[in-house]
Amino acid sequence: MVLPALFEKTRVVAEKTGKVAYLMEASRQVLWNIGSSRFLDICTFVTAVSLAAGFSGRIRAWLRGRKGTAAGQVSERLRALLRAVSSQKGMIRGGMYLGMHRCIVYGMLFLFTGTVMLAIEMHLGVNFIHGAVYLAFGLIVDLAGIAVLIGLSLAIYKRYVVRPDRLESGLRDIFPLMLLAMVVLSGFLLKGVRIVATADPWAVWSPVGHAFALLLGVPLDQHGALRLHRFIWHGHVVLSFSLLALAPWSKLLHMLAVPLSIFSRFPITMRMAAGFSEDSGRGAWTVADCTRKQLVETDACVECGRCKKLCPVFLGGMPFAPMILLKRLRNLVRKGRWTSPLAGQVIDEAALWSCSLCLSCEERCPMNGEHGFGIVAIRRGENERNRVPAMIAARFDRNLASLADASNCPTAPHPGFDVYLWPGCKESNPDQSEILRNVQQLLKKAGVNFSVLEPPACCGGPVRRLGNEPLFQRNVALNVGYLEKLKNATVVTCCPHCFNTLGNEYPVFGANVKIMHHAQYLSGLAADKMLLPGKSSALKAAYHDPCFLGRYNGEYTSARALLESVAGLSLIEMKHSRQKSLCCGSGGGTVAAETARQAGQRLLTRICEEGAEAIITGCPYCREILRAAAMEQASEKPVAILDVAEILHRAEIP
Numbered sequence: 001m002v003l004p005a006l007f008e009k010t011r012v013v014a015e016k017t018g019k020v021a022y023l024m025e026a027s028r029q030v031l032w033n034i035g036s037s038r039f040l041d042i043c044t045f046v047t048a049v050s051l052a053a054g055f056s057g058r059i060r061a062w063l064r065g066r067k068g069t070a071a072g073q074v075s076e077r078l079r080a081l082l083r084a085v086s087s088q089k090g091m092i093r094g095g096m097y098l099g100m101h102r103c104i105v106y107g108m109l110f111l112f113t114g115t116v117m118l119a120i121e122m123h124l125g126v127n128f129i130h131g132a133v134y135l136a137f138g139l140i141v142d143l144a145g146i147a148v149l150i151g152l153s154l155a156i157y158k159r160y161v162v163r164p165d166r167l168e169s170g171l172r173d174i175f176p177l178m179l180l181a182m183v184v185l186s187g188f189l190l191k192g193v194r195i196v197a198t199a200d201p202w203a204v205w206s207p208v209g210h211a212f213a214l215l216l217g218v219p220l221d222q223h224g225a226l227r228l229h230r231f232i233w234h235g236h237v238v239l240s241f242s243l244l245a246l247a248p249w250s251k252l253l254h255m256l257a258v259p260l261s262i263f264s265r266f267p268i269t270m271r272m273a274a275g276f277s278e279d280s281g282r283g284a285w286t287v288a289d290c291t292r293k294q295l296v297e298t299d300a301c302v303e304c305g306r307c308k309k310l311c312p313v314f315l316g317g318m319p320f321a322p323m324i325l326l327k328r329l330r331n332l333v334r335k336g337r338w339t340s341p342l343a344g345q346v347i348d349e350a351a352l353w354s355c356s357l358c359l360s361c362e363e364r365c366p367m368n369g370e371h372g373f374g375i376v377a378i379r380r381g382e383n384e385r386n387r388v389p390a391m392i393a394a395r396f397d398r399n400l401a402s403l404a405d406a407s408n409c410p411t412a413p414h415p416g417f418d419v420y421l422w423p424g425c426k427e428s429n430p431d432q433s434e435i436l437r438n439v440q441q442l443l444k445k446a447g448v449n450f451s452v453l454e455p456p457a458c459c460g461g462p463v464r465r466l467g468n469e470p471l472f473q474r475n476v477a478l479n480v481g482y483l484e485k486l487k488n489a490t491v492v493t494c495c496p497h498c499f500n501t502l503g504n505e506y507p508v509f510g511a512n513v514k515i516m517h518h519a520q521y522l523s524g525l526a527a528d529k530m531l532l533p534g535k536s537s538a539l540k541a542a543y544h545d546p547c548f549l550g551r552y553n554g555e556y557t558s559a560r561a562l563l564e565s566v567a568g569l570s571l572i573e574m575k576h577s578r579q580k581s582l583c584c585g586s587g588g589g590t591v592a593a594e595t596a597r598q599a600g601q602r603l604l605t606r607i608c609e610e611g612a613e614a615i616i617t618g619c620p621y622c623r624e625i626l627r628a629a630a631m632e633q634a635s636e637k638p639v640a641i642l643d644v645a646e647i648l649h650r651a652e653i654p
């Protein structure tokens with residue numbers, strides 16, 4: 001509808017100006033009113049030198065990093081990259097701001113394509129932008145320019161008017177936005193002046209340029225328009241080439257680094273499983289020990305601050321979040337300080353050992369940063385130099401002592417059971433035993449033939465997260481030997497940390513059992529009608545997704561399915577649930593009691609604000625932290641905090 005109307009208007013204008021014959025040959029002369037291409041050639045040369053020097057410097061710096069632990073999955077990663085780039089989803093959240101980023105990216109893509117087409121015409125001497133192509137070209141370029149300006153206005157509004165705390169708003173952030181806006185505006189101005197000077201009969205096909213021409217037409221005579229056109233043309237060329245030339249030296253570099261970072265990302269489970277004993281899995285002690293992916297991330301980070309938003313360490317008041325780490329690392333890389341130690345220089349020591357590896361930062365990061373992996377690598381580096389805090393060392397000592405007792409454990413489980421229960425760390429978390437007892441009761445009622453394992457060692461997950469790889473592997477060796485006779489048997493655990501470690505990290509060490517979380521196993525029994533959940537008292541319940549079950553393993557449905565089958569329970573879905581679940585602060589082997597305490601308080605408060613009378617979870621550590629928070633808050637209307645097995649067991653089971 002719009003295009004035929006425009007075409008008709010063009011015809012009328014062309015008739016009035018006596019140019020109907022040229023309508024179908026709509027075109028314009030390349031370098032009109034400029035003549036020589038010398039200025040363009042000089043700008044092209046300077047830009048090419050800047051791009052070559054800038055990109056080669058960045059790429060050389062990235063390649064100084066270690067290769068990393070994983071490889072392969074090229075087609076999957078390419079697909080993920082194409083999805084991210086084409087839809088922009090995940091990069092930006094929130095309808096308006098997603099629209100903002102799309103306007104800028106797609107608009108720039110069209111403008112860049114238009115510029116390349118003009119360059120081809122000019123350098124190859126072919127004239128393919130004429131007639132209908134020319135008219136469509138003018139229209140599309142104008143619309144693309146408007147889209148970019150709308151996107152930029154929203155970006156500036158967000159960063160400098162709304163000013164969310166998490167966003168950086170320095171010169172590095174405003175400069176590319178302003179430069180791009182000036183390129184687009186000068187382009188429109190240039191078009192407007194040309195339309196005035198040539199009395200362009202096809203002007204309506206460039207509606208924005210036409211509007212500028214109408215504004216400029218009153219004070220300008222043709223001679224003035226020609227002079228002004230030459231002046232603006234030179235300014236527009238300088239601005240456009242500056243934008244290009246500064247790409248490797250400014251925040252615009254993220255246009256290359258973000259896609260690279262997205263392409264180089266592997267799921268956390270695969271990263272952790274990939275042998276840390278290889279050279280590529282050594283700890284990161286200095287800047288030179290960082291992986292290539294981490295170095296790319298320093299340039300890909302757009303300082304959006306989303307990693308801060310739910311980080312228990314940052315919210316706990318420590319000056320740390322992945323954004324801060326990457327910024328410091330980038331400064332060191334730019335200064336060539338490859339031998340600077342990471343702990344203390346890019347991350348404060350207290351923060352290093354407080355990170356719960358909850359991965360909420362990774363989940364939110366638009367450039368798919370592998371932040372959890374980076375933290376573990378630095379912890380490994382500290383371990384390799386015996387630089388661990390006393391509390392962590394004490395934890396390792398306790399683990400070592402338990403290994404010494406392993407000789408008292410049975411050497412192998414009894415075979416022949418349908419399912420084996422992995423007991424988890426009963427000593428460090430008594431809640432584990434309580435949950436285990438409930439699971440045992442449920443299995444008995446369901447008539448399952450089960451046995452409780454007596455493994456010689458802890459699964460080793462916490463010591464691995466704390467960076468003590470040799471100690472982890474000693475735990476693994478004992479447990480893999482113990483599990484050897486249970487080939488393909490089903491092992492059920494109540495702990496998401498054991499579930500993650502045994503399921504994702506043991507197979508490379510030779511374990512050959514099927515690991516299930518108890519919510520998964522129980523929901524299977526319920527689906528087979530072996531377990532019939534009954535009634536609970538009328539309760540509004542919220543399910544809290546444990547990080548190592550949800551974000552690490554994508555398990556969000558089993559516990560919900562079970563809870564929905566309990567009559568009387570009405571399950572509410574919280575704002576911060578599933579991938580966006582808040583961390584309780586206790587994972588990742590962390591011993592930062594204060595960070596965990598604050599995180600537990602925050603989590604409890606947010607859940608209660610959503611009207612929950614009961615909080616159900618699937619992790620003994622989340623349960624323990626939440627219960628401690630509830631005791632501290634000592635509310636008049638206490639909230640019940642239970643494991644999914646407990647609520648099932650409490651409900652009447654026929």
Ligand code: SF4
Pocket residue numbers: 307310311312313314321322354355356357358359360361362371372375583
């Ligand atoms: S993994 Fe969790 S605690 Fe660690 S930096 Fe990321 S958000 Fe913060």
Ligand code: SF4
Pocket residue numbers: 300301302303304305306307308322323326361364365366367369
């Ligand atoms: S690390 Fe990721 S989430 Fe954090 S500021 Fe950088 S781009 Fe944003």
